[in-house]
Amino acid sequence: MRDIPRSPTSPAFWRSPLRGPAFTSVLGLVLLVGVTVLFVTGLLSYAAYNPDLAAVNDKTPDKGLLGFYLFDWPTDPHWLYRLTQGVHVTLGVTLIPVLLAKLWSVVPRLFELPPVRSVTHALERLSLLLLVGGGLFEFTTGVLNVQLDYLFPGSFYPLHFYGAWVFIAAFVSHAALKVPAAMRNVRRMRRGEPEVAGDGAYGDETGAHEEAGGPHGGAGGPDGTARTLVAPCPDPPSVSRRGALAFVGGGSLLLFATTAGHSFDALRGTALLAPHGGVEPGPGPNGFQINKTxxxxxxxxxxxxxxxxxxxxxxxxxxxxxxxxxxxxxxxxxxxxxxxxxxxxxxxxxxxxxxxxxxxxxxxxxxxxxxxxxxxxxxxxxxxxxxxxxxxxxxxxxxxxxxxxxxxxxxxxxxxxxxxxxxxxxxxxxxxxxxxxxxxxx
Missing domain, CATH: 3.90.420.10 (Oxidoreductase, molybdopterin-binding domain)
Known part of the structure; x- marks a missing residue:
């Protein structure tokens, strides 16, 4: 029986055979598209309030340069806000399994030692902190506000607004560094090629693993093992990585199916996880959804x-x-x-x-x-x-x-x-x- 390290700072502590550059890259590319749509529809939602028209419309004062994109919200097409905000909320809920799986896949990186190796590495770690923290904050506050109906009265709007800008700044810088490697990893996976340690959508891609003299070398923990996404001592697999991706996709599909109906009368009864997703409030001409009674x-x-x-x-x-x-x-x-x-x-x-x-x-x-x-x-x-x-x-x-x-x-x-x-x-x-x-x- 192998001796399992007790400290998460040891690479051997992380034993899942699912972790790897290809698995992380697929999730990262899905988030790249999804988060971009979320951010754009979020900005459109803010613009729809015409916050620069009057103080009563603006729940996020002192936004300064962050309001550079604001424009006069149009009245055509008449379903515009129904579309943009429906996509924003439904997509946000649907992406939760992808976000959680992505964070799980890269969690060993958060424990690497030494925590800072250079000024450049310190900046990268800071951007990582903002990326992970900002992502969790935005998704959590968004879901709580949707489900619990104004959980943060008077403060949700600025919290979510400023949090979104912090998150997207870290997200863009991270994507600029990692997307090329993510694309390479996905192509390798599709061709059935073995994964390259250290060339992930997350982590050190400078080639330091090669300088240390082996696929698991490089700047790492006290045992000298590299901080790669591939476990150096993996447990036997119980599911393939493709199976794991299918599981994550199935979770997202389930959340989509139990959320999207909140925008369609015929499907409203299926919106079990969405606000106002139950039966209509009574029969008759006034029998359609309300917010405040x-x-x-x-x-x-x-x-x-x-x-x-x-x-x-x-x-x-x-x-x-x-x-x-x-x-x-x-x-x-x-x-x-x-x-x-x-x-x-x-x-x-x-x-x-x-x-x-x-x-x-x-x-x-x-x-x-x-x-x-x-x-x-x-x-x-x-x-x-x-x-x-x-x-x-x-x-x-x-x-x-x-x-x-x-x-x-x-x-x-x-x-x-x-x-x-x-x-x-x-x-x-x-x-x-x-x-x-x-x-x-x-």
Whole structure:
């Protein structure tokens, strides 16, 4: 019986025959594509809030140069945010097995001795710390926020935003160093060639292993064995590396199957691991997904009644106060639009009916070019009690102050007496229980 070292700093401590450059390289290339898509869709999600429009839209102030890419969020296609945020959340959950398998495959590298051999090596180790720590932080906070509904109120947005930039900086520098070797390893695996120790998608690829006089030489632990991804004393294999990759892929497929349905009405019952993945909230025209209920938001029935509620609309020519009945006598329009949430879930297109935002702007002196608008809600609890919409959103003929949905008056949970609905906007900007709208310079 072989004597198994007890210290993880010894290469012989790591005995899995699955670890190797090819296994790690395949996972790394999958993450290269997946993380790139995650980062881009994350940036798009942030831009969709129009954070440079008004302070109430920006949950990440003082972003400085990190906001260089921001642009006026469009209203076409009307399902844009439904697509980008659905991909962001679903892909993030789907990649979890790949990320965990990748970290497992390279964990011996984290224990190599000496921990720092040169300034260059110290910088590489620092980037590695940021890469591993940043990846775990981003995936963990993202999943917790999605599953537990605003787990970090008031702080999740900046934490996730700044964490993403730290992670992507380390990721890009790591990928620049490792992608060529990863491609070589995958080609070797496909040709059935033996793995080359030290030429992995992770670790020292300078040839130091050759200088030490053998495939397991090089700067390593106290026993002089190289820090390679191939175990020097592997246990007998119980599964092939291809089988292990298939297992990881199967895990990702399972998570995809139990998450993706949150964006499709017919499949919503399959979204066991996604928020709002259960049955629809009741039958009838208002029987589609919601985020905040009227009870959660602190809405009181007495203040939304016909005698009590008035919409206050303000612009350059003054202020008008409109009851729900008076709004109902204004020209009504219909738009078929979805609700899409930052948590990744969305609804199919619902048929909304109400008054165009640009027509309300015209009532208070904004004829012609539509202005920006500041919307205030009766909501007392939760984020985004107020929101700003850009002029292009106000101008879109499908942007409504909705009074009805699917042929019926709005329910309390869907924003009665009136709510905003705008094409391609995040759900939180489609303000419910609207009390006041101020058109003009914000």
């Amino acid at each position: 009227a009870s959660y938001a602190g809405i009181r029935a007495a203040e939304t009644g016909e005698d009590a509620w008035r919409l206050v609309v303000t612009g350059p020519t003054g202020t008008v106060r409109l009851s729900r009945a008076e709004l109902g006598r204004l020209p009504a329009h219909t738009a078929r639009l979805p609700i899409a949430c930052v948590e990744g879930w969305s609804t199919s297109d619902q048929e909304w009916r109400g008054v165009r935002l640009r027509d309300l702007a015209a009532l208070v002196g904004h004829e012609g070019r539509a202005p920006d608008v500041f919307v205030e809600s009766l909501q007392r609890h939760g984020a985004f009690r107020h929101a700003a919409l850009r002029s292009n959103q106000v101008a879109d003929p499908r942007s409504l102050l909705a009074l009805h949905v699917n042929g019926a008056p709005l329910s309390a949970d869907h924003g009665y007496p009136a709510r905003v609905i705008v094409p391609a906007a995040p759900g939180v900007l489609n303000t419910k229980w609207v009390a006041r709208m101020t058109f003009g310079r914000l």
